[in-house]
Amino acid sequence: MDEVLEFLKKAGTYYLATDDNGQPRVRPFGTIHSFEGRLYIQTGKKKSVSMQIHRNPKIEICAFLDGTWLRVAATAVEDDRREARVSMLEAYPELKDMYSPDDGNTEVFYLKDATAVFSSFTAPERSVTF
Numbered sequence: 001m002d003e004v005l006e007f008l009k010k011a012g013t014y015y016l017a018t019d020d021n022g023q024p025r026v027r028p029f030g031t032i033h034s035f036e037g038r039l040y041i042q043t044g045k046k047k048s049v050s051m052q053i054h055r056n057p058k059i060e061i062c063a064f065l066d067g068t069w070l071r072v073a074a075t076a077v078e079d080d081r082r083e084a085r086v087s088m089l090e091a092y093p094e095l096k097d098m099y100s101p102d103d104g105n106t107e108v109f110y111l112k113d114a115t116a117v118f119s120s121f122t123a124p125e126r127s128v129t130f
Helices: 002-011 048-055 082-091 093-097
Strands: 014-020 023-029 033-035 038-044 058-065 068-078 106-119 126-129
Touching (some): 002 033, 002 058, 002 068, 002 106, 014 048, 023 048, 033 082, 038 048, 038 082, 048 068, 082 106
Antiparallel strands (some): 014 023, 014 058, 038 106, 058 068, 068 106
16 A cells, blocks of 8 residues: 555645546546555545545545556545544645635545556556555
8 A cells, every 4th residue: 555655745736536427537537645554645525526536435546657557546535533534634734715624615535445557658557455
């Protein structure tokens, strides 16, 4: 899991895919955080991505860095605890202009049953589960 976290942090931007009633939706994301031994992402409850994850929590993440791409398939599980939201916002203080832990909008999900696949044209494919 730490290797996936480091890769996504270095990449800066990754792409999150969700299902919108049978239509794939992909958008850039930037929040990835470790809290209590799990990887977390953050969004706002008012956004369509949140509604899509709640309808179908199966997500995929894709990122590219230095000739290697990473794909992560996981189930996104909402963590509605205040301390999880606070931890994310402390890790990303630039989000505090838009979100607060008690605004009723800030939402964090941890990645459950995740499989990460590292691929490149110069090395064998490698999988990590967490």
